[in-house]
Amino acid sequence: MSTTELERGGTSGFFRRLYLGWLEVAARFGEAQTLVILFLVYTAVIGPMAIAVGVARRDLLHKRGLRASGSAWNDADTVTAPDLERARRMF
C-alpha cells in the first residue's frame, strides 16, 4: 500500500486513520526528540563556553559601562568599501 494511495483516501478508512494517527504521533515524537537534542547541545556546548566566558569576565553584549562618561558609539563594521567578493559572502 503506497503512501500516495493512503493520502488519496483510496484505501479503507481504518488504514487511513491509522496512517494519519501515526503521522501525528511521529511529529510529536520528533518535536520531543528535537527538544532533547537542543537541551543537550545547550548544556553540553553552550554551557561550558558560557562558563568560560563568565570566568574570563568577558562582556559579550557590552552591558557594562552604564552611566560611564564618553560616547557609546562604536565604529561601524561596514567602513570598508563594498566589493563583489564581500557582497557574495553571508558574513
Next chain:
Amino acid sequence: MNVLGISCFYHDSAAALLRDGELVAAAHEERFSRKRHDAGIPKHAVAYCLEEAGIRLADVDTLVFYDKPFVKFERILMTYLATFPRSLPSFAKAMPLWLKEKLNVRKALETELGFEGELLFAEHHQSHAASAFLPSPFEEAAILTIDGVGEWATTTQGVGRGNKFELIHEVRFPHSLGLLYSAFTYYLGFKVNSAEYKVMGAAPYGKPRYVETIFDHLVDLRDDGSFKLNMKYFAYDYGLTMTNKRFEKLFGQPRREGESEMQEFHWDMAASVQKVTEEVVLRIARDLHAKTGMKNLCMAGGVALNCVANGRLIREGPFENLWVQPAAGDAGGALGAALFAEHCVMNRPRKLQMEHAYWGPQYSDEEIRKFLELREAPCRAYPRDEMIRETARHLEEQKVIGWFQGRMEWGPRSLGSRSILADARNEENWKRVNLKIKFRESFRPFAPAVLAEKADQWFEIDRESPYMLLVCQVKEGVNAPAITHVDGSARLQTVTRDSHSEFYDLIRAFDERTGCPVVINTSFNVRGEPIVCTPEDAYLCFMRTQMDVLVLGNQILLKEDQPELVEDFDWRDRYALD
C-alpha cells in the same frame, strides 16, 4: 540588467525589482498571502515583480538578500553565551528555525524560488541606509537608520554622496531604541513588531510622567546621542518576552492584558516612551549634523516610521531637509538591498528618485469589470471625471468609501490607492470608521490627506509629506475633528496631481463642493488584515464592513444594491488581532 532585492524571515517580507537602475515594482508579501506581517520567502511578491517587468526568474541577473545571515547567527550565539542558562527556552524555539532555513538562505531561496544565479548579501543597516539615501532627492546627505536589530547594529549614522554611502558609527545590540519601544509596546499589551504605531497613537492621551524614571533606570543617554540600555529590566536578550519582573516592579504595575481597558497609567507610559524616543532621535540627529555638517538627512529603519519624532526633527532638528523611505521598516530592506548592489557594489550611477510610493499591482477597468461580472455585483461604470464627481458627492453625503485606484502602495501606509475615505469635518465619521468599519480601538486617530497646495492653510507645515510620515499641528480654527488628534496634531499626507491624479482630483472635487481640501484617509482593511491588494480583497472587505460605497477603478458599487455576502466561515477568525 535586472536586480531583485528580497527581505524575509523576520517580519514584513517583501521584494523589489530594479531594471537598469530604475524601480519596476516593489511589494509586500502580506498583501498577496493575506497574512499580516508575513515573514516567509516572498514568493508571491517576487512573482508579481517579475510579471510587472515581463521577465522570468532566469532573467534576473542578481538577487540580493537584505542581511548577512551568518553575522546575525553569530550575534544570536553570543547572546546565548552571555545569557546562559536563562536563554534555554529562547534557544529551543529559535534554533530549529535557524537550522531549517534562516542559516542557509542560499539553499532556501534555491528551493523555494528556484533561483540559481548570482546571490549577494547586504548588511541589514546597509540595506536600510541604501533605501534611505539612494532613492532620495539629495546628491549628498547624512544618513540615520534606527530599528530593533539587524546583525549587531541597532542604530547607525552614515554619509551618502553620489552613488555611494558609508556608515560611520553604530550602536550595537542589545542596546536598541527600536527594542526599547517594542518593550513598552509589549508591556502595554500590544503586539510587538506590529502595534508600535498604536503606542504612538496612544501617547497624546497621556502625560509623560515616567520620562525621568526611564532615563534614570532604563536608558543611559549620552551627550552625543549614543545610548545604552540597562538590560536588568529587559528580557528580550534571553527570553520569550520583552520585559521582566524587575521592569514591572519599577513601574509598579503588571503588564496590561491585551484588549483590556487602557488606564491613565497606560496612556502615561505611552506618552513617556514616545517622549524618550523623540529625545534620543533628536540628540542622535544633532550629533550626526555636527559630525557631517550636512543640511540633508535621510532616514530608514522601523523607528523612522515614528512620524511624531519625524515631525519634531523637522521643527527642531538641525537639518534643513528630511527624506524618509516610505517603506522604512524591514520590507524596505528589499529595495535597499537591490539599490546597494546596483550602486555600491556594481558602481552604476543613480537613476531612481522616488517621487511616489505606488509600486505595486494595478488592475485595469476591464479586469475589474470582469471580476464584478463574475461576482454578479451590481455596479455602474462612469467615465473617469464623472466617477470622481460622483465619489465626491458621496463623500459630501457622509458616505464612507472604499477607494481602489491604480498601483498599490509600497510601505505600510495607504496613500490613496487602497484607502478608506470619509469626510474629515464630521466627528461621527471617526467613531464610525474606527468601530464599525475597521473594528479597531476607539482611541486611534485617523490621518488626513490634503491637497498639497492647501496644506499650509490647514496645517502647521511648510513642506510636503507625501508618505504620511510627518505629524504636525492642525491650524487653529480649522474644522476637521475626525482627523485632529486629542493634542491637536495630525499625521499628514499631502497629495499632488503628479503623484496620484485620481486621488488628487477626488480631493479637489470634494474641496470644490465643500470648501474642504481634506479627507480622512485610512488603510483599506479591517483590524488584523493586510491592506487589500486585488479587487476581490476590496469587495470582500467592503461587504464585511459597514462601508457605504466602493469605488473600484471606474466602477461604483453601492452597499444597498449588493446581494448579501454568504460565507461558510467567520472572516474574523482569519485575522488575528494585532
